Amino acid sequence: xxxxxxxxxxxxxxxxxxxxxxxxxxxxxxxxxxxxxxxxxxxxxxxxxxxxxxxxxxxxxxxxxxxxxxxxxxxxxxxxxxxxxxxxxxxxxxxxxxxxxxxxxxxxxxxxxxxxxxxxxxxxxxxxxxxxxxxxxxxxxxxxxxxxxxxxxxxxxxxxxxxxxxxxxxxxxxxxxxxxxxxxxxxxxxxxxxxxxxxxxxxxxxxxxxxxxxxxxxxxxxxxxxxxxxxxxxxxxxxxxxxxxxxxxxxxxxxxxxxxxxxxxxxxxxxxxxxxxxxxxxxxxxxxxxxxxxxxxxxxxxxxxxxxxxxxxxxxxxxxxxxxxxxxxxxxxxxxxxxxxxxxxxxxxxxxxxxxxxxxxxxxxxxxxxxxxxxx
Amino acid sequence: xxxxxxxxxxxxxxxxxxxxxxxxxxxxxxxxxxxxxxxxxxxxxxxxxxxxxxxxxxxxxxxxxxxxxxxxxxxxxxxxxxxxxxxxxxxxxxxxxxxxxxxxxxxxxxxxxxxxxxxxxxxxxxxxxxxxxxxxxxxxxxxxxxxxxxxxxxxxxxxxxxxxxxxxxxxxxxxxxxxxxxxxxxxxxxxxxxxxxxxxxxxxxxxxxxxxxxxxxxxxxxxxxxxxxxxxxxxxxxxxxxxxxxxxxxxxxxxxxxxxxxxxxxxxxxxxxxxxxxxxxxxxxxxxxxxxxxxxxxxxxxxxxxxxxxxxxxxx
Numbered sequence: 120x121x122x123x124x125x126x127x128x129x130x131x132x133x134x135x136x137x138x139x140x141x142x143x144x145x146x147x148x149x150x151x152x153x154x155x156x157x158x159x160x161x162x163x164x165x166x167x168x169x170x171x172x173x174x175x176x177x178x179x180x181x182x183x184x185x186x187x188x189x190x191x192x193x194x195x196x197x198x199x200x201x202x203x204x205x206x207x208x209x210x211x212x213x214x215x216x217x218x219x220x221x222x223x224x225x226x227x228x229x230x231x232x233x234x235x236x237x238x239x240x241x242x243x244x245x246x247x248x249x250x251x252x253x254x255x256x257x258x259x260x261x262x263x264x265x266x267x268x269x270x271x272x273x274x275x276x277x278x279x280x281x282x283x284x285x286x287x288x289x290x291x292x293x294x295x296x297x298x299x300x301x302x303x304x305x306x307x308x309x310x311x312x313x314x315x316x317x318x319x320x321x322x323x324x325x326x327x328x329x330x331x332x333x334x335x336x337x338x339x340x341x342x343x344x345x346x347x348x349x350x351x352x353x354x355x356x357x358x359x360x361x362x363x364x365x366x367x368x369x370x371x372x373x374x375x376x377x378x379x380x381x382x383x384x385x386x387x388x389x390x391x392x393x394x395x396x397x398x399x400x401x402x403x404x405x406x407x408x409x410x411x412x413x414x415x416x417x418x419x420x421x422x423x424x425x426x427x428x429x430x431x432x433x434x435x436x437x438x439x440x441x442x443x444x445x446x447x448x449x450x451x452x453x454x455x456x457x458x459x460x461x462x463x464x465x466x467x468x469x470x471x472x473x474x475x476x477x478x479x480x481x482x483x484x485x486x487x488x489x490x491x492x493x494x495x
Numbered sequence: 496x497x498x499x500x501x502x503x504x505x506x507x508x509x510x511x512x513x514x515x516x517x518x519x520x521x522x523x524x525x526x527x528x529x530x531x532x533x534x535x536x537x538x539x540x541x542x543x544x545x546x547x548x549x550x551x552x553x554x555x556x557x558x559x560x561x562x563x564x565x566x567x568x569x570x571x572x573x574x575x576x577x578x579x580x581x582x583x584x585x586x587x588x589x590x591x592x593x594x595x596x597x598x599x600x601x602x603x604x605x606x607x608x609x610x611x612x613x614x615x616x617x618x619x620x621x622x623x624x625x626x627x628x629x630x631x632x633x634x635x636x637x638x639x640x641x642x643x644x645x646x647x648x649x650x651x652x653x654x655x656x657x658x659x660x661x662x663x664x665x666x667x668x669x670x671x672x673x674x675x676x677x678x679x680x681x682x683x684x685x686x687x688x689x690x691x692x693x694x695x696x697x698x699x700x701x702x703x704x705x706x707x708x709x710x711x712x713x714x715x716x717x718x719x720x721x722x723x724x725x726x727x728x729x730x731x732x733x734x735x736x737x738x739x740x741x742x743x744x745x746x747x748x749x750x751x752x753x754x755x756x757x758x759x760x761x762x763x764x765x766x767x768x769x770x771x772x773x774x775x776x777x778x779x780x781x782x783x784x785x786x787x788x789x790x791x792x793x794x795x796x797x798x799x800x801x802x803x804x805x806x807x808x809x810x811x
Contacts, residue, residue, distance in 0.1 A: 165557065167556060167560060
């Protein structure tokens with residue numbers, strides 16, 4: 120018996136030349152049935168997808184062009200489909216649903232995704248880890264305060280750290296500072312400094328504005344471990360964060376605070392690196408015109424001294440006299456004592472050139488300790 | 496009953512414009528040895544089995560979606576190894592070939608985040624390239640790199656480059672390449688990347704002219720013949736044969752690939768009816784063999800295979 124075909128009057132089958140038009144004609148139940156068929160079985164009937172297309176790309180782009188009614192339906196359908204997914208289903212199915220969730224802002228799926236992440240995905244399987252990452256990426260888009268705990272739960276995992284960190288500070292900028300020390304420790308322990316640089320670049324160069332940098336850097340400076348502190352500053356300098364544009368946004372007092380922390384947290388062995396850091400910012404030293412040259416020996420040169428020169432040590436804040444700056448001479452015991460006059464902060468020129476000061480203390484370690492002791 | 500079902504199905508297929516194009520292309524593939532008769536026979540047997548399992552179907556094209564991936568990458572014509580390239584849309588590239596996980600990117604508008612980072616030179620191939628080159632199956636469609644180089648040369652774009660500057664020129668390149676490659680599903684506003692494949696990755700990998708079984712009824716495509724080892728796209732703007740094309744087995748995507756960010760497609764797709772009418776004309780014209788229509792040739796083999804000689808099939 121010959122099979123019958125239910126031909127339509129159209130020259131082409133439904134959906135062949137206008138797939139979006141066909142989708143937009145489907146009511147809720149049909150749309151859900153069809154989408155489930157596409158995602159679970161790869162059966163797009165009656166639609167046909169181009170063989171050179173990446174299926175999820177084709178699907179998502181089409182659904183994103185759909186009218187408001189379809190999108191509203193999808194924002195319920197997709198969370199329902201996510202609820203129907205279980206651990207015996209393919210991870211590809213889950214990943215597709217998560218991608219669609221994020222693209223279509225299916226906010227209703229937040230708690231479903233959280234349950235999947237915690238209770239339905241394993242800790243070791245590569246496919247589960249990939250799906251968890253995809254879920255966390257989706258939650259960055261649709262998550263609310265309820266998702267914070269999820270990000271905090273997984274921020275320590277190497278695969279999920281970047282996603283969770285970004286998810287946290289996008290929900291609450293405070294986390295950018297509070298989670299940074301642990302994040303840095305985690306990346307350092309894995310020798311993943313290059314990737315840490317990317318993570319910090321996204322935070323500082325694509326999320327924060329320069330005036331906001333200090334809100335993250337100050338608490339970080341207070342909490343960071345000495346061994347990672349300078350390294351992070353160097354990373355930030357390499358991506359243009361800890362540099363001229365940062366200091367340009369700071370008031371004189373804020374700058375003092377930054378340098379104060381620099382001294383307070385830095386170790387003696389970091390001296391050269393700090394000098395190098397400041398030198399890369401093209402900070403040169405000029406004596407002020409009304410410098411108190413008392414105590415200078417005759418013939419002592421007063422001139423421009425660059426930070427890169429070996430006799431220059433660390434910048435710091437003097438004790439007792441507010442707003443004074445001095446340079447600590449490196450090298451000790453040679454031609455001592457040297458007397459270096461102090462300069463007041465009010466003498467600073469607008470372009471942030473630090474005034475040269477000199478003091479008569481001979482020993483750099485002593486200087487560092489003294490600076491640490493007196494810096495607030 | 497089986498042969499009648501297949502006859503009915505074939506009649507219904509040819510009665511549909513896209514179905515006819517697809518069927519004629521398949522006959523062309525077999526007649527010109529792009530595809531072995533064994534594979535073709537196996538495919539028809541698969542269709543027959545699918546027909547028997549169905550109570551009904553809405554469209555004869557539905558049967559063409561039920562074939563397994565065993566029919567992909569079965570072409571007999573393989574070109575000499577030369578540099579090949581693939582063009583990918585920004586959405587797919589961002590989600591499947593970039594380490595969004597390590598960068599910490601959100602899913603929403605992921606393609607924009609990757610696009611902007613790429614443009615700033617912050618996508619580092621060694622650490623950020625991931626996964627494989629493949630589409631829905633374990634293969635992808637490619638084109639000789641020289642075809643894309645010609646577009647670049649015409650637009651005055653120096654290659655290799657990370658991205659096309661100014662952006663207007665990049666958009667122009669994206670639009671022209673979309674049309675050249677017959678990417679009839681890439682609408683206005685989609686961003687494109689050009690991905691150049693190092694030749695060494697093609698060693699031992701199947702690279703062949705696409706056959707009808709690699710394509711679908713909505714694929715604007717012309718099979719190869721004895722004159723060329725390449726299939727051909729349909730140029731969407733000129734409505735004539737466009738670029739040479741191949742299908743390539745899935746490849747690992749590494750930092751050794753050179754990726755160029757093109758731009759955003761700026762022109763709408765051409766009128767659908769015009770595209771299909773043009774393709775139909777080309778397919779009908781090139782398929783006349785020895786004074787007979789390919790339908791007649793194929794139908795003779797068809798009847799011989801299924802052992803039915805009772806019905807005389809009228810030629811078109």
